[in-house]
Amino acid sequence: MAGTRRARSTVSPDDHDADSPPPAKTKTPPAKRARRSTTEDVKPKVKPDPEDEDDGEMGDTRFRVRSSASVARDETFPPEMAKVPLATMYDALRELSAVKQEDDVKPSKDGCVVYWSRNKDLRLDDNTALSYASAVAQDLHLPLVVLHIFSLGDYKSHDRSPRRIDFQLRQLAYLQKELAKLDIPLFTITHEGNRKEVPALVCDKLDEWRATGLYANIEYEVDELRRDTEILERTKKARETGKGWQGQVELMRDFCIVAPGQVLTKQGKPYSVYSPYQRSWLAEINSHLADYMHKQNGPVVANASSVRDHAVLGPMFAHEIPTSLAGFELEGGDDEAARMRKLWPVGEGVVDGIMRRFLRTKMQPAKFFEAPLESEGNEVDDPKKKSKIGEYCEGRNRVDWDGTSHISPYLAAGLISPRECIRQAFKLAGGKELPGGRDTGIGMWVQEIAWRDFYQAVLVAWPRVCMSRPYNLKYDGTVDWAEDAGGEKLKAWKEGRTGFPIVDAAMRSLKEQGYMHNRCRMIVASFLSKDLLIDWREGEKFFMQSLIDGDLGSNNGGWQWSASTGCDPQPYFRIFNPASQSEKVDPEGEYIRHWVPELRKLKGKTIHDPAAKLTKKQILDMGYVMPIVDHAKARTTAIEKYKEAAARA
Ligand SMILES: Cc1cc2nc3c(=O)[nH]c(=O)nc-3n(C[C@H](O)[C@H](O)[C@H](O)COP(=O)(O)OP(=O)(O)OC[C@H]3O[C@@H](n4cnc5c(N)ncnc54)[C@H](O)[C@@H]3O)c2cc1C
Numbered sequence: 001m002a003g004t005r006r007a008r009s010t011v012s013p014d015d016h017d018a019d020s021p022p023p024a025k026t027k028t029p030p031a032k033r034a035r036r037s038t039t040e041d042v043k044p045k046v047k048p049d050p051e052d053e054d055d056g057e058m059g060d061t062r063f064r065v066r067s068s069a070s071v072a073r074d075e076t077f078p079p080e081m082a083k084v085p086l087a088t089m090y091d092a093l094r095e096l097s098a099v100k101q102e103d104d105v106k107p108s109k110d111g112c113v114v115y116w117s118r119n120k121d122l123r124l125d126d127n128t129a130l131s132y133a134s135a136v137a138q139d140l141h142l143p144l145v146v147l148h149i150f151s152l153g154d155y156k157s158h159d160r161s162p163r164r165i166d167f168q169l170r171q172l173a174y175l176q177k178e179l180a181k182l183d184i185p186l187f188t189i190t191h192e193g194n195r196k197e198v199p200a201l202v203c204d205k206l207d208e209w210r211a212t213g214l215y216a217n218i219e220y221e222v223d224e225l226r227r228d229t230e231i232l233e234r235t236k237k238a239r240e241t242g243k244g245w246q247g248q249v250e251l252m253r254d255f256c257i258v259a260p261g262q263v264l265t266k267q268g269k270p271y272s273v274y275s276p277y278q279r280s281w282l283a284e285i286n287s288h289l290a291d292y293m294h295k296q297n298g299p300v301v302a303n304a305s306s307v308r309d310h311a312v313l314g315p316m317f318a319h320e321i322p323t324s325l326a327g328f329e330l331e332g333g334d335d336e337a338a339r340m341r342k343l344w345p346v347g348e349g350v351v352d353g354i355m356r357r358f359l360r361t362k363m364q365p366a367k368f369f370e371a372p373l374e375s376e377g378n379e380v381d382d383p384k385k386k387s388k389i390g391e392y393c394e395g396r397n398r399v400d401w402d403g404t405s406h407i408s409p410y411l412a413a414g415l416i417s418p419r420e421c422i423r424q425a426f427k428l429a430g431g432k433e434l435p436g437g438r439d440t441g442i443g444m445w446v447q448e449i450a451w452r453d454f455y456q457a458v459l460v461a462w463p464r465v466c467m468s469r470p471y472n473l474k475y476d477g478t479v480d481w482a483e484d485a486g487g488e489k490l491k492a493w494k495e496g497r498t499g500f501p502i503v504d505a506a507m508r509s510l511k512e513q514g515y516m517h518n519r520c521r522m523i524v525a526s527f528l529s530k531d532l533l534i535d536w537r538e539g540e541k542f543f544m545q546s547l548i549d550g551d552l553g554s555n556n557g558g559w560q561w562s563a564s565t566g567c568d569p570q571p572y573f574r575i576f577n578p579a580s581q582s583e584k585v586d587p588e589g590e591y592i593r594h595w596v597p598e599l600r601k602l603k604g605k606t607i608h609d610p611a612a613k614l615t616k617k618q619i620l621d622m623g624y625v626m627p628i629v630d631h632a633k634a635r636t637t638a639i640e641k642y643k644e645a646a647a648r649a
Pocket of ligand 1: 396522551
């Protein structure tokens, strides 16, 4: 039956070097071969943390689709589907995937096995569904085909940024070449029509290709789960009626290290608070260290070269990956394309280079991340302490240092597996456990990786967050957001013209690089939602449209945290003071000088809050702008409005 769970290995982590190749795969029929990441088994495997005070309720799954008009996402599927609790969606996936049995499948001798590559798993190595599909293809003596669908309706609905799409297209072009070396074709389909048509499109294609099975990694967002559920339903129906594609479908868990639902509170509920979640997350990993620290996914095996003569599959080798998608062209044309290629390269050795730079080279002040691969000559002898990761506890809070990994675009699009990140951290730590505390740089970095899993777990448990609704229902339609005549304030925020230097510097870095330092993301998000009292969903949307690492879970989580509507025990009166934040994260003002050249000549602390020391004329003469809001007054207003909102709920 599909979804057999792999038994936990009893091998001690000390028995292997973390870099050693995975244990040899035995030739087991695919249906019996075990693996970690299927739709099954989302039960907790660690004992809940006894100190866990989190009373996270299993989400209000009766989510209505309601939000402020300008930022509402349209619905893919009928409203009834929106009422289905995600837990039930998991059941549906499990039930439906259990319908087909390996024995039922009669591979046609000119058929194939299909791996459906998604936006989040663009790699060959350590890719759960791809590895599994490859093993199935080998067992059935069928060729493997890689399918990738560009669903423009989905991209539009998810506000996918042209930069992220450009990154995806570049990586797919690279993967196509790598796969061709293994005689595996990568075929893409650009679907411009209604995104609800994707399940039918996929099933028809599989029928045309006489595919025996379809394998894919799960995308946890609501619309994507519904799409996959529909494919399973279609297949089931086809089996009953004998009409349509009737092959095997398996969906696997790959995007997180610890899959959503895998660690739960002592009441068996999902965590809504990060700290207890992170403790359980770390305990889960450390209690199954051998599993997590060794690659479980075997390499992709080459097709027989005769596939190139196959009537349907052969011509796919001539298929060209598009270089841009209609409606998602880079605004800055060739210049922007060149800048993105330099900042965020893809291809052979890139991910290794970025990790090496973070794990092995010394902290670089004031580089503002101009090129990710500059590591030559900066290697340190004691990377555990002296490298960027070694100094991460301090480095992560300094926007004027080059103190974080910049791996986020590669994680978001899946060019590196998150498991590989913690494997490398474990190896560098050189101990018997994965560190996850705040006392070392490595432990601190592992904690950040846990945030990524946490936010995915949140969106699975409370799917309303995917539908423009707050996690905290107190603020669901109750906040009296400020009037912003003509959208002028929002525009000033987007363009980095607010008169708050740290906010403006951060927003301009986003425009230029498609990336923003984490501290700055928090500062600008607090500024928009509290100082300007503009609906946080406007900021969430703009980030998704601008970021190269845009990811619904992390972005939504970050925005809701900053707007105090999310999973955070801190109440609404945490409001960042832009000037004092600026002094902390950019003490010498170097970051501001780099991104806001108008202020380059300012000395001392004036750069953090020019309006406090200079006249309006002096500020305007420098070519800068006056603050668009009075922070002290705005803070008081925001507290009042949030208090009123909570009272209204
Ligand atoms: C308002 C807001 C919006 C955000 N939007 C996104 C987004 O769309 N995509 C995204 O990947 N991250 C997002 N983040 C999280 C974080 O800012 C970025 O992951 C981080 O800045 C990426 O830089 P890095 O790779 O150098 O991070 P590092 O500090 O090196 O951290 C390593 C990895 O850990 C993960 N991580 C770190 N911090 C967080 C966090 N707070 N939440 C979730 N994961 C985290 C990321 O995958 C990151 O690449 C957002 C944060 C905020 C406050």
